[in-house]
Amino acid sequence: MSLRERKKDKTRADLLAAALELFEKQGFAETTIHQIADAVDVSARTLLRYFPTKEDVVVSWVEEGMSVFLSSFADRPASEPAHVSLLASARAMLAHYQSQAEFYLTIERAIASSPAIRARKLEMSARLAEEVTELLRQRRGTAGGGDWQVLLYPALVFAMLRAVIGRWVAENGDRDLLALFDEASSLVTFAA
Amino acid sequence: MSLRERKKDKTRADLLAAALELFEKQGFAETTIHQIADAVDVSARTLLRYFPTKEDVVVSWVEEGMSVFLSSFADRPASEPAHVSLLASARAMLAHYQSQAEFYLTIERAIASSPAIRARKLEMSARLAEEVTELLRQRRGTAGGGDWQVLLYPALVFAMLRAVIGRWVAENGDRDLLALFDEASSLVTFAA
DNA sequence: AGAAATTTGGCACTGAGTGACTTTTGTGAA
DNA sequence: TTCACAAAAGTCACTCAGTGCCAAATTTCT
Numbered sequence A, B: 001m002s003l004r005e006r007k008k009d010k011t012r013a014d015l016l017a018a019a020l021e022l023f024e025k026q027g028f029a030e031t032t033i034h035q036i037a038d039a040v041d042v043s044a045r046t047l048l049r050y051f052p053t054k055e056d057v058v059v060s061w062v063e064e065g066m067s068v069f070l071s072s073f074a075d076r077p078a079s080e081p082a083h084v085s086l087l088a089s090a091r092a093m094l095a096h097y098q099s100q101a102e103f104y105l106t107i108e109r110a111i112a113s114s115p116a117i118r119a120r121k122l123e124m125s126a127r128l129a130e131e132v133t134e135l136l137r138q139r140r141g142t143a144g145g146g147d148w149q150v151l152l153y154p155a156l157v158f159a160m161l162r163a164v165i166g167r168w169v170a171e172n173g174d175r176d177l178l179a180l181f182d183e184a185s186s187l188v189t190f191a192a
Numbered sequence C: 001a002g003a004a005a006t007t008t009g010g011c012a013c014t015g016a017g018t019g020a021c022t023t024t025t026g027t028g029a030a
Numbered sequence D: 001t002t003c004a005c006a007a008a009a010g011t012c013a014c015t016c017a018g019t020g021c022c023a024a025a026t027t028t029c030t
Helices: A003-026 A033-039 A045-049 A054-059 A062-075 A084-100 A101-113 A114-137 A149-171 A177-186 B003-026 B033-039 B044-050 B054-059 B062-075 B084-098 B101-113 B115-139 B147-170 B175-184
Strands: A188-190 B189-192
Touching: A003 A033, A003 A045, A003 A054, A003 A114, A003 A188, A003 B189, A033 A054, A033 B115, A054 A101, A054 A114, A062 A084, A062 A101, A062 A114, A084 A101, A084 A149, A084 A177, A101 A114, A101 A149, A101 B062, A101 B115, A114 A149, A114 B115, A149 A177, A149 A188, A149 B054, A177 B062, A177 B147, B003 B033, B003 B044, B003 B062, B003 B101, B003 B175, B033 B054, B054 B101, B054 B115, B062 B084, B062 B101, B062 B115, B084 B101, B084 B147, B101 B115, B115 B147, B147 B175, B147 B189
Parallel strands: none
Antiparallel strands: A188 B189
């Protein structure tokens, strides 16, 4: 990894750290992009090149979790029922969260604390659900899942994920994410 | 109803109409608050007194639907299982949508067309889910529902609602919302 | 008609975000 | 090492959303 890339990674991480600290101390709306940038000795313009919006300084980090979901999903056999693949990939993603529990706990706390950031995350999550719907549709040539499954099941699984993560955060990460997820998913049955 | 109130209602409605038209023609991001206000012969300052943000010019109108959900929910017996109440109130809300199909179709189309508006709506929907969770918790003294039901079921039902409305919009309102909802809900079973 | 209350407009301001241009800094070859 | 090139960072000027404040207009009530 080149010096350039290492510096970029460091700046990204520093910006996140500074943002989290300021958001916690003063709140999201009360913190300016300029303050965050100053704390890292970088211009506001540069911050906005790293992150397209103020929300993204925090929320972009959940994309990693989402890519874990997607790559797990890609590995599932196309012959598998939709809901089985989805639940398996959800568990894979949560395992990733659990493996960096402190990190994601901090981020999710910041997300939960501000309506604006939360809105952005919900939008990302909705977009991901649509992407997964599309992937399921492409399966349909081979193994199906009706029109509804393909649309509904991703939406429901992501709603479950949000609920589970929400509770995890509310309980300060005391319990295991996968255990929480299994408790939740035992209450819902998907038609095959 | 006084002249003042009638005028206010008219201005609200005019602003919505102007916004929808401009958003459709040029897109949400490309339309300024000023353009919307001009189209209604009102100052931008006034627009922002009617609607706190540009997104709200469109999205605030779904609050009516939400209040239908809530008032239906309040009428359900507290002894009823959580998911029964939730599904019943969801149907009540969709019946309201269906009764003003053209109106909601137009609005939901605009919402779907812009990530920013969609994010706002998702946030509102998440907030409503939390409110309903709170109401369910208050039931628990009398008739229960475990900790998980109370958190998870509202989240899932609202996810179902979004999926159903999404499909309804995608199909141009051709099919009946309640029929769509029943199709969707037949694929999911909630543990009692 | 006229005083009181409410609504609207105008203005100045902050902060997010963008585009264009210049300066700095890392990279790769001679 | 040094020098040319590319990538990144900074600067500046700008647009637009949103807010607070005060003055002008409009509605309401007497």
